[in-house]
Every structure is written in structure tokens, then in C-alpha cells.
Amino acid sequence: MHFENTREFALQLDQQDKLREHRDQFLFPKINGKQVIYFTGNSLGLQPKNTxxxxxxxxxxxxxxxxxxxxxxxxxxxxxxxxxxxxxxxxxxxxxxxxxxxxxxxxxxxxxxxxxxxxxxxxxxxxxxxxxxxxxxxxxxxxxxxxxxxxxxxxxxxxxxxxxxxxxxxxxxxxxxxxxxxxxxxxxxxxxxxxxxxxxxxxxxxxxxxxxxxxxxxxxxxxxxxxxxxxxxxxxxxxxxxxxxxxxxxxxxxxxxxxxxxxxxxxxxxxxxxxxxxxxxxxxxxxxxxxxxxxxxxxxxxxxxxxxxxxxxxxxxxxxxGMDALIEKRNRIVSYLEFILKEIDKEVDSTFEIITPSAQKERATQLSVFLHGEGKALFEYLMKNGVITDWREPNVIRLAPAPFYCSYEDMFEFGQILKQGILDKKNS
Known part of the structure; x- marks a missing residue:
């Protein structure tokens, strides 16, 4: 599928998403009064409202x-x-x-x-x-x-x-x-x-x-x-x-x-x-x-x-x-996240290295990314700006867009926040 790094395209994918209504069945934390972008379902999943x-x-x-x-x-x-x-x-x-x-x-x-x-x-x-x-x-x-x-x-x-x-x-x-x-x-x-x-x-x-x-x-x-x-x-x-x-x-x-x-x-x-x-x-x-x-x-x-x-x-x-529907969305949303990362990498002239296998049969929901040239300050910037992700030494962030509740617009918005965090550092 041909992806685009635009909000309009992300929203289009969300409209096509068969699981989009399930997002509303989960409770999201808020940072600065805004619902977070949640990438840590591989650590602790969000609470379903029926719980x-x-x-x-x-x-x-x-x-x-x-x-x-x-x-x-x-x-x-x-x-x-x-x-x-x-x-x-x-x-x-x-x-x-x-x-x-x-x-x-x-x-x-x-x-x-x-x-x-x-x-x-x-x-x-x-x-x-x-x-x-x-x-x-x-x-x-x-x-x-x-x-x-x-x-x-x-x-x-x-x-x-x-x-x-x-x-x-x-x-x-x-x-x-x-x-x-x-x-x-x-x-x-x-x-x-x-x-x-x-x-x-x-x-x-x-x-x-x-x-x-x-x-x-x-x-x-x-x-x-x-x-x-x-x-x-x-x-x-x-x-x-x-x-x-x-x-x-x-x-x-x-x-x-x-x-x-x-x-x-x-x-x-x-x-x-x-x-x-x-x-x-x-x-x-x-x-x-x-x-x-x-x-x-x-x-x-x-x-x-x-x-x-x-x-x-x-x-x-x-x-x-059912697992089949979850896996179908998982594959697409992770591929879109991978695309966004590569696009932002080009825009900010940085070096992101995705260490998760690229072959679909060897990966699932998580992308682990080496942020070469970046330190923990970037992770802290993401957290302060509403992106809940996971840091692993020496400079890896783990991103897990759980298909039940993550949206394609989340992936686009994350890319914009990530880009701004890197540019702010370069301009400081």
C-alpha cells in the first residue's frame, strides 16, 4: 500500500479501520488536558471501560x-x-x-x-x-x-x-x-x-x-x-x-x-x-x-x-x-508507523535504526528504534508532549501501537511531535 505522511491520509485510514469503534471502549490517560498517544501496550495495556x-x-x-x-x-x-x-x-x-x-x-x-x-x-x-x-x-x-x-x-x-x-x-x-x-x-x-x-x-x-x-x-x-x-x-x-x-x-x-x-x-x-x-x-x-x-x-x-x-x-x-482482525490491523498500523519513522528521519536528517525485523512473519506490534545521536532528553520530550513510550538503554525506544485502541492519526501525530523534539534540540 502507498502511504502518505499527512493527517488527511491518516484520517482516511482510520475511516477504513474496522476496529475504529473499539478505541472508544478503552480509557486513556491525559497529559496537558489531551488524550495521550499510547505506545506501551507491550508493557501495560489500557483499561477497558467494561472492566x-x-x-x-x-x-x-x-x-x-x-x-x-x-x-x-x-x-x-x-x-x-x-x-x-x-x-x-x-x-x-x-x-x-x-x-x-x-x-x-x-x-x-x-x-x-x-x-x-x-x-x-x-x-x-x-x-x-x-x-x-x-x-x-x-x-x-x-x-x-x-x-x-x-x-x-x-x-x-x-x-x-x-x-x-x-x-x-x-x-x-x-x-x-x-x-x-x-x-x-x-x-x-x-x-x-x-x-x-x-x-x-x-x-x-x-x-x-x-x-x-x-x-x-x-x-x-x-x-x-x-x-x-x-x-x-x-x-x-x-x-x-x-x-x-x-x-x-x-x-x-x-x-x-x-x-x-x-x-x-x-x-x-x-x-x-x-x-x-x-x-x-x-x-x-x-x-x-x-x-x-x-x-x-x-x-x-x-x-x-x-x-x-x-x-x-x-x-x-x-x-x-477475534485475533485475525487484530492481526490484520496490527500489520497495517505497524507498517504505517515504520513509514512515518522513515519519513521523519529524512526530514530532520537524523539516524533512526529500526532493530525489529522488517519481515512480517518475524515481527508483530512492536517496533524498537535506535535513536542514534539522540539521548534520553528526546524520550522525555515525547513524554511531556503526550506520547507514552518506553525507553531502554542505551538509546532505544520501544513503540507498540496496540491495534485495539491506537489510531493511524496517532501515528501521524507522533511523527510530528518526534520531529519537533529533534528540531528543538538542533536549534537550541
Whole structure:
């Protein structure tokens, strides 16, 4: 498509946007009395307007029913989490039974590693990407230490080639092949948090299984952002937070996927709690754990319904729109943002370097941009002028125009603010 760097053209794209009405279903912060341009849906999504009602319903049930709300609320609390499984299964490409929602992301990854990191003999190594999100690094280091191994030996990091910003699938596959039968687990972020690169999860998962390893994915930046087919890709397990692209609120509950081939197994290593035991016998208080016949077997405690309510509210919107429509707009609005950046780059004679892959299959909502010659002062200028974005050292801004609520006019307006910030610096 031929783009133009004009407000008129951006407004024309907004008129053609099938999702434009959904923008009004979200609450935007304001700076200087004006609604912000919001680029940080990859960190914390905006609040859907329907969220308040979902939370208020639980508060009212608590007030009116107290403990009886577990069974007699309109949405009973004791099985509240089950309502999230069906819409989530559509988002991540899973069977409904393969989905559960509990705890938070790193907690869930630790719990899943109890089942899927089983070092024995010479098979004890974990493959991950270099400079993974710090929480994943801490988790992996602590897990291998817990099992008595040295992280410097047990953790194998896939490297980028010198001078390149992104990983090559061929290099990942070579690393997997080289580690071979020493590999117990491959655990990678499905979308790299820093560059926005999307990994070839299907190919990597198969390569891991070919050498006899378990394969799991941290989908913090992938769920609600890219097309996922976890069941068909034969992924062993995955977990994701819900507060980024899925707009459930700060620090909110995490989704989990466990492939159905691991269900109904009493002998699988797993930390157990009473919400993972059979619903039919749960309140008989039997001493023997009888696992639920699905991913809920990994549940520990009763569901935190006040956290799940905003998640359910957001999933209602996802169910209404569908991932295909979100991805269609995502592709166009990110391409338009890329065009705007390149146009402004030419106008101000600066040097922007987009380090996110240019190939559509290797990127999603996020563009990470090196602002060569610019410092944090430009980021601060953007923030003061109503552009909420994200700064990463040494001089990268991450821009994530979430398709639910970002407009094409936002992309144009951002370009104008960015240009003015650079010109003001040059003229000062």
C-alpha cells in the first residue's frame, strides 16, 4: 500500500479501520488536558471501560452473599477461572482443557518447570536466548542451582551474530543440534521483549523434540499479539502474563498451557494444591490428591476472582473481535508507523535504526528504534508532549501501537511531535 505522511491520509485510514469503534471502549490517560498517544501496550495495556462492571459485580456479590458467593454468585467464584479457558484457547491455539489461569507469570513458569525440567544424568542443560528478560534469567539460574548444577555450565544461551540485532533461526537450530542429548529443556520468549522479534516457535519446538527435550515458551509479549497454535505445534507448556496486550491490569493473573498429552497423569512431577484436585471430591477433604483431568491439575489455591474479573472483561472484547482482525490491523498500523519513522528521519536528517525485523512473519506490534545521536532528553520530550513510550538503554525506544485502541492519526501525530523534539534540540 502507498502511504502518505499527512493527517488527511491518516484520517482516511482510520475511516477504513474496522476496529475504529473499539478505541472508544478503552480509557486513556491525559497529559496537558489531551488524550495521550499510547505506545506501551507491550508493557501495560489500557483499561477497558467494561472492566469496572466486572469488578463491581464481585464486590456486590461479596457484600450481599459473603462466603456463599463461592456457589451462588451469578458467576460463582469456585469455578470463576474456568470461564477464561474458552476465549483464551482461541487466542493461543489450544484445546479448552489445555488452558488454566492462576498466579502470575514467573510463579507459573517455576511451577511448570517442576514438571518439565527433569535433569538426569547427562541430560540437564537448558537452552534459552541470550539477554532473555531478566525475570526469566533469574528463574532459570535459580532452577538449575536448586537441582545442584552450575548455571554457567547448565544454561546454554543462543547468541546473535556479531553486529546483528536479531537471532537467526538457523543458528538456534544449530545450537539445539549441538547440545543434543544433553538438553533437558528449551525455554525461550516467543517474542523478544527488547527487539520485538517473533521466533519460529513451530520449527524450534520440533527441533527440541527431535533431540528428546521438553520445549516451553514464555509468551508474555506474544499472547494477544501474534497468531499462536500451541496445540498443533505440539508445545509442551507455555505461560503468559495478561496485563500487556490483553489489558487485564497491572501485575494481573497469568495464563498457562499444558499440552493434553500430559493430562490425567498422577506420576508427573508437580507441586499440588487443593484447587488442582478433582472438583467432585474437592470438598470431601480426602488426603489423596486426585488431579483434575485438564490443565487445572496445576492449580494450587482457589482463584483470585478480583484479579480474574478484569481479565474476563478484556477477553470479552477479544472474543468479539477475534485475533485475525487484530492481526490484520496490527500489520497495517505497524507498517504505517515504520513509514512515518522513515519519513521523519529524512526530514530532520537524523539516524533512526529500526532493530525489529522488517519481515512480517518475524515481527508483530512492536517496533524498537535506535535513536542514534539522540539521548534520553528526546524520550522525555515525547513524554511531556503526550506520547507514552518506553525507553531502554542505551538509546532505544520501544513503540507498540496496540491495534485495539491506537489510531493511524496517532501515528501521524507522533511523527510530528518526534520531529519537533529533534528540531528543538538542533536549534537550541
Amino acid at each position: 469496572q462492571k466486572y469488578v463491581d459485580d464481585i464486590m456486590k456479590d461479596w457484600a450481599d452473599l459473603a462466603v456463599e458467593g463461592h456457589f451462588y454468585a451469578e458467576k460463582p467464584w469456585w469455578d470463576y477461572h474456568e470461564r477464561l479457558a474458552k476465549p483464551l484457547s482461541k487466542i493461543v491455539g489450544a484445546n479448552e482443557a489445555e488452558i488454566t489461569v492462576m498466579n502470575t507469570l514467573t510463579v507459573n513458569l517455576h511451577l511448570l518447570m517442576v514438571s518439565f525440567y527433569q535433569p538426569k544424568g547427562k541430560r540437564y542443560k537448558i537452552i534459552c536466548e541470550e539477554k532473555a528478560f531478566p525475570s526469566d534469567q533469574y528463574m532459570l539460574n535459580s532452577q538449575v542451582r536448586f537441582h545442584g548444577y552450575d548455571p554457567d555450565d547448565a544454561i546454554i544461551e543462543i547468541k546473535k551474530r556479531a553486529g546483528e540485532h536479531n537471532f537467526r533461526t538457523e543458528d538456534i537450530l544449530k545450537t539445539i543440534e549441538a547440545v543434543g542429548e544433553e538438553c533437558a529443556l528449551i525455554l525461550i520468549g516467543g517474542v523478544n521483549y527488547y527487539t520485538g522479534q517473533v521466533f519460529d516457535m513451530k520449527t524450534i519446538t520440533k527441533a527440541g523434540h527431535d533431540i528428546g527435550a521438553f520445549v516451553g515458551w514464555d509468551l508474555a509479549h506474544a499472547a494477544g499479539n501474534i497468531k499462536l497454535e500451541l496445540h498443533d505445534w505440539n508445545v509442551d507448556f507455555a505461560a503468559w502474563c495478561s496485563y500487556k496486550y490483553m489489558n487485564s491490569g497491572p501485575g494481573n493473573a497469568s495464563g498457562c498451557f499444558v499440552h493434553e498429552r500430559f493430562h490425567n497423569k498422577k506420576d508427573i512431577p508437580r507441586f499440588e494444591g487443593w484447587w488442582g484436585t478433582s472438583k467432585e471430591t474437592r470438598f470431601l477433604m480426602k488426603p489423596e490428591f486426585e488431579p483434575m483431568p485438564n490443565a487445572d491439575a496445576w492449580q494450587l489455591s482457589n482463584a483470585p476472582v478480583l484479579s480474574l474479573a478484569p481479565y474476563l472483561a478484556s477477553l470479552e472484547l477479544f472474543d468479539e473481535v
